[in-house]
Amino acid sequence: MIFNIMKLFIETDGSLPASAAAKIRGCMGNLFWEDSYAHQHDEAGKLIYRYPRVQYKTLNGCCLLISFEEGREMTAKVFNNITSVDIGGLKEIISKGIEDYSSPFGISNEHLSYSFLTPWLALNVKNYEQYQRLGTWAKKKELLEKILIGNIISMSKSLGYTVPEPINANIQNLKQVQATLKSTPMLGFLGTFSVNFSVPDYWGIGKSVSRGFGTIKRVEELES
DSSP states (O other): OEEEEEEEEEEESSOOOTTHHHHHHHHHHHHTTTOGGGTSBOTTSOBOOSOOSEEEEEETTEEEEEEEGGGHHHHHHHHHHOOEEESSSEEEEEEEEEEEEEEEOEEEEEEEEEEESSOBOOOOHHHHHHHHHOOSHHHHHHHHHHHHHHHHHHHHHHTTOOOOSOOOEEEEEEEEEEEEETTEEEEEEEEEEEEEEEOOTTOBOSTTGGGTTTBEEEOSOOOO
């Protein structure tokens, strides 16, 4: 499966913290409320459950918008019309760059290696408790690999892609980090993994990917 992707890089007049991704999403959602792909809500304000076609990231102090298919129109509007972002204080945009390209998505005949650039929010209330009860890293790793596979399957279903064969994931070099979602402390994970599945760079996996969480990027082959 091939997706048409638009990547928009935005540099402001001050370095942006990681938490700014959610605020930029709120800013753009307000500016483009008529476009549900900008904010994931319907006209009545009810959340739309689908894999976000527009995702907001804050990486290395700059903003990155990744959009695909239906979300590309809104991203193009941002590039052509927006000169500042309000994240609780106005930030002027001093440079922008946009790239339009295509990328494969789906099962792969080889294991591909990825790194989490932002915390992966893998756990909900139920499996968080399960995770904490597991005594060894080997057992925790097994649980997280199952969750990772589940995240990819859920993403595939939302995108209309039927996974033709089992997904195999291998988590490596994972570490726990503290994250905050809607002012609530969360347990996140950073590190690397490999999987027999192709996912475009800078797409998110797991919870709250539209706010920048779980952002991944291909890396060179990992050691076993």
